[in-house]
Amino acid sequence: MIKIIKTVREMQDYSESLRNSGRKISFVPTMGYFHDGHLDLMREGRKSGDSLIVSIYVNPTQFGPSEDLEKYPRNFDRDRSLAESVGVDVIFFPSNAEMYPKNYQTYITVEEVTKNLCGLSRPGHFRGVATVCAKLFHMVKPHIAIFGKKDFQQLVTIKRMVADLNMDLEIVGMPTTREKDGLAMSSRNVYLSQEERESALCLSRSLKRAKERYEEGERDAGRILESVKKYIENVPFARIDYLKICSTETMNDVKILDGESVLALAVFIGSTRLIDNYVFGEDLNIN
Numbered sequence: 001m002i003k004i005i006k007t008v009r010e011m012q013d014y015s016e017s018l019r020n021s022g023r024k025i026s027f028v029p030t031m032g033y034f035h036d037g038h039l040d041l042m043r044e045g046r047k048s049g050d051s052l053i054v055s056i057y058v059n060p061t062q063f064g065p066s067e068d069l070e071k072y073p074r075n076f077d078r079d080r081s082l083a084e085s086v087g088v089d090v091i092f093f094p095s096n097a098e099m100y101p102k103n104y105q106t107y108i109t110v111e112e113v114t115k116n117l118c119g120l121s122r123p124g125h126f127r128g129v130a131t132v133c134a135k136l137f138h139m140v141k142p143h144i145a146i147f148g149k150k151d152f153q154q155l156v157t158i159k160r161m162v163a164d165l166n167m168d169l170e171i172v173g174m175p176t177t178r179e180k181d182g183l184a185m186s187s188r189n190v191y192l193s194q195e196e197r198e199s200a201l202c203l204s205r206s207l208k209r210a211k212e213r214y215e216e217g218e219r220d221a222g223r224i225l226e227s228v229k230k231y232i233e234n235v236p237f238a239r240i241d242y243l244k245i246c247s248t249e250t251m252n253d254v255k256i257l258d259g260e261s262v263l264a265l266a267v268f269i270g271s272t273r274l275i276d277n278y279v280f281g282e283d284l285n286i287n
């Protein structure tokens with residue numbers, strides 16, 4: 001039977017006893033409403049640790065005032081059975097009062113890598129993400145924590161924080177899990193109408209287009225971006241929030257693709273904001 005833990009005290013005591021008995025703890029932090037992308041991270045966690053802990057927490061500090069905190073999809077019972085089906089040992093499911101008790105006032109700011117992309121569009125977002133992840137790491141005490149490359153800037157931010165603050169755990173990034181037609185899986189895909197769902201394919205198709213330009217030998221970021229931009233501008237319901245090519249190390253814009261670079265984009269499809277990315281030179285399993 002999967003164990004459900006709701007308090008910080010119990011989580012810390014439980015993890016401490018796992019550690020004392022020599023077990024390796026792997027951890028997958030999530031906001032719930034699981035899809036196969038989440039489950040792939042859990043499958044990886046199952047392989048890489050002796051005890052697999054998953055957290056479900058919709059973290060208010062990473063949402064802006066006009067964002068979808070209230071309507072973010074939630075279904076604990078469904079999540080519990082999906083987690084059970086991939087062999088999760090513990091779900092940590094804390095309340096807001098547990099996570100941010102009265103008088104809470106400590107936050108973590110990761111500097112340069114959070115300035116661009118989602119950092120520009122969603123002020124305060126990465127401060128919330130870094131803070132909640134640091135807190136969860138202190139509660140769950142994992143040896144290894146697994147994140148998706150789908151949220152590429154988030155992964156870079158967490159790796160930076162862990163290195164800078166000498167946190168004693170390993171961060172692993174996993175490839176993006178996609179629907180058959182290429183759409184990156186996301187809990188937010190449920191917001192899309194049938195017509196919007198079709199338009200949402202413009203994100204993965206943009207990545208494919210950029211990859212093709214790159215493979216033809218194009219190394220000018222501006223020309224690759226222009227070709228993708230023209231394409232998205234003709235897709236119904238689509239409005240570009242950002243579309244950039246950045247260094248994977250600094251997350252700053254690049255003009256020429258010489259070091260390792262990532263094309264990152266955020267596109268509103270109707271009122272739903274979706275993100276996706278492609279690291280040039282890597283595989284992209286899109287037909």
Ligand code: AMP
Pocket residue numbers: 029030031032037038040041146147148149150151174175176177178184185186187
């Ligand atoms: P979320 O619940 O959306 O905060 O995501 C929890 C974790 O799952 C994060 O590390 C995400 O990067 C990861 N994730 C979300 N979608 C995908 C996907 N399609 N493929 C792989 N990992 C994902």
